[in-house]
Amino acid sequence: MIGRLMTMTAQPGKGGELAAVLLEVAERLRGFPGCAIYLISQDAADPDTVRVTEVWQDETSARAALATPPRADGPSPADVLALLSSPPHRTDLTVLGGVGLPTADGRP
Numbered sequence: 001m002i003g004r005l006m007t008m009t010a011q012p013g014k015g016g017e018l019a020a021v022l023l024e025v026a027e028r029l030r031g032f033p034g035c036a037i038y039l040i041s042q043d044a045a046d047p048d049t050v051r052v053t054e055v056w057q058d059e060t061s062a063r064a065a066l067a068t069p070p071r072a073d074g075p076s077p078a079d080v081l082a083l084l085s086s087p088p089h090r091t092d093l094t095v096l097g098g099v100g101l102p103t104a105d106g107r108p
Contacts, residue, residue, distance in 0.1 A: 003093030015048035034061020
């Protein structure tokens with residue numbers, strides 16, 4: 001498994017709107033092949049900072065999600081980028097395990 005921590009800074013006062021759009025993205029990823037976790041969090045001390053914690057089965061699954069065309073009734077990557085005050089910061093992670101992740105035999 002691979003993981004990513006995406007840190008995004010919204011334009012001033014737009015953190016709630018950014019979080020809402022990302023929650024729509026997360027809902028569309030529910031059940032997407034290879035997506036184990038797509039968690040949206042808003043910084044308690046700075047609501048214009050929103051983080052996305054991602055866990056994927058592998059890099060191929062993560063790329064497939066990014067390559068999927070946006071639905072007409074949902075947000076696009078351009079919608080997310082339009083709310084940002086600076087480019088997102090990506091931290092790649094090596095996922096070791098933990099609560100909420102499937103075990104090696106596929107159990108949650």
